[in-house]
Amino acid sequence: MRLFRSTEDDYYENAMRDYPLPLRIFYGTIIVILFAFSKVMWRWRVDNPAELVSSDGTGSVIICNHTSMAEVVAIVTHIWMTGRRARPIMKSEFNDVRIVEWLFARVGAIPVERGTADMKSLRRAQHALQRGEDVLIFPEGTRIRTDDQPVEVHGGFALMAQMSKADIAPMAVCGFRDITPVGSHIMRPKKTWIRCASRVSLSDAPKELKRRERLAWFEEESIRRMYAVRDELRAEHPGRR
Known part of the structure; x- marks a missing residue:
């Protein structure tokens, strides 16, 4: 890949470790800065982090609830600092803004047309997982800012994992919603929590289920x-969301 000649498709379809060296150095530097900043501001740690790591060298489909963009920073930097690479799945509407499309492609994000059978994006994610890169998905699709906000869980991540023969690594966050209260755009220093659940494999499904039922x-x-x-996490930290 060439720094000034590669297209967005090149970044979607090639390994992050094959990105141009100057870009990898720059991105790695930003990751370290964001890691340190977020640790100081939000004092997070990841409980049960081993659940994020596959035992067979493939990547994991990581799913998480979504309350703030701050948790994206914490999760992605955590994964990077453990020596792995994470590709967030983003809604394709972000690509309507050229500078956003340019930036997100170079940090490894993969755009998906929500509500459609976007096989191109599924294949890109499949290849990333097979290379050992993790794919980060927020199934709620948008930040859930209040408890009474309607939640629509978007599927597709299980098919992605099935195509790649990868496990799903569920995790959850708590306290990140309080960083930027509704009506405010200023981030506040707040303690937050991240915890991984036990991994889920398609082979864990009851044997009597048919193929579609297993998925x-x-x-x-x-x-x-x-x-x-x-x-x-919410029960352990009453009043925090």
């Missing part, structure tokens, strides 16, 4: 574990 179980069980861990 549905794979998705539903992953979501169940994500929310179970979220509720554990």
Whole structure:
């Protein structure tokens, strides 16, 4: 890949470790700065981090509840600092802004057309997982800013994992919503929490289920574990979201 000649498609379809060296150095420097900043500001740590790591060298499909952009920073920098690479899945509408499209492609994000069978994006994610890169997905699709906000869980991540023969690694966050309260754009220093649930493999599905039912179980069980861990954290830290 060439620094000034590569297209967005090149970044979507090639390994992050093959990105141009100056870009990797720059991005690595930004990651270290954001890691230190977020640790000081939000004092997070990841409980049960081993659950994020596959035992067979493939990547993991990491799913998480979504309350703030700050948690994206914490999760991505954590993964990077452990020596792995994470590709966030983003909604394709971000690519309507050229500078955003340019930037997100170079940090490893993969755009997806929500509500469609976006096979191109599924294939890109599949190849990333098979190379050992993690794929980070927020199934709620948008930040959930209040408890009474309607939540629509978007599927597709289980199919992505199935195509790649990868596990799903559910995790959850708590306290990040309080960093930027509704009506404010100023981030505040707040303690936050991140916890991983036990990994889910398609082979864990009940044997009597048919193929389509097994995929549905794979998705539903992953979501169940994500929310179970979220509720554990909320119970441990009353009043924090």
